[in-house]
Amino acid sequence: MRAQLLDAARPASVVDVVRGLNVIQRYPYADIAPSADLVLWSRIGARYEPDDLQRALEVDRSLLELDGMIRPMEDLALFLAQFALPPKYAKTREWLELNHEFRDDLLRELYDRGPVLARELPDTARYPWPSSGWTNNRNVTQMLECLMMRGEVAIASQEGGARTWDLAERVYPEGLPVIPVDQALAMRDDRRLRSLGVAPAKGPKQPLEPIDVGPAGLPATIEGSDVAWRVHPDVLPWIDDDFEGRTALLSPFDRLVYDRIRTQGIFEFDFTLEMFKPKAKRRWGYFALPILHRDRLVGKLDASADRKAAALRVNAIHEDVPFTTEMRNDVDAEITALARWLGMRVDRVGSH
Structure with missing residues (x-):
């Protein structure tokens, strides 16, 4: 509960919550309220206003949205080396190679017009994105997502629930260190475990931020469970403290x-x-x-x-x-x- 900021002591700000939780999923569905707003309200309480999140993302740039997740802006340094690597999947690599002119077209459009909504950008793809699912032929959106994970474009803002895109150099700060990939992945595992306190070393596959924490932390057991658990050393001193929940x-x-x-x-x-x-x-x-x-x-x-x-x-x-x-x-x-x-x-x- 303490690792997830759900004890009686409420955090002071949106940025404090995101740093403590490591990530907040930017899921747009709003039957009650958008998920990110519900997460922040459940931690901060009545003082939280959705404008606070928008300000941190779009004005202060203390937070960023990357791959469907809201993160502290300083954590961008943990992705810069990964941006330089080829895409993980062969299908993506091949599609990008075939559509290098389409990529150049989008970057020129963003240079001239950004920030801009995806639907306002022309689709000049020579080869459509191949998929049997909802991404089939969604060429502009798919290219923007790929370029985001290469560090070339970034989400600049939200307009009516839709993302606006711009060149990354206009959104991200300069001078962040480029942390080597292996070191960055280990740091991300450690921060993920710190935000959870206790977690399985291996979690289920997920389309966004993984739950895996790998070798981070220390081995732990939970009575009645045969899962290999890990615990972050920072949370161990809390075991003997009095807990006040809510x-x-x-x-x-x-x-x-x-x-x-x-x-x-x-x-x-x-x-x-x-x-x-x-x-x-x-x-x-x-x-x-x-x-x-x-x-x-x-x-x-x-x-x-x-x-x-x-x-x-x-x-x-x-x-x-x-x-x-x-x-x-x-x-x-x-x-x-x-x-x-x-x-x-x-x-x-x-x-x-």
């Missing part, structure tokens, strides 16, 4: 609950994001929020924001353990706080 409603993409192996092994908490499941197969709701009470994950909140009615609709509160009166009061208070932060009233339409 109640929090978490985004389904919160790093505390994102790794289902870790969530089950540490908290014995069963949770899966069900928005992509048919309604009849959902157990907890379309975008259920895990409920933290002190040092335990105790349930899920099935709720949605009705913006036209200015109401946070509470469909159900699923109790993994029977709630005491104190727990119920604390959870109700947090739901009220969430609604107030959203500028809404609470509308209970389901069972508690």
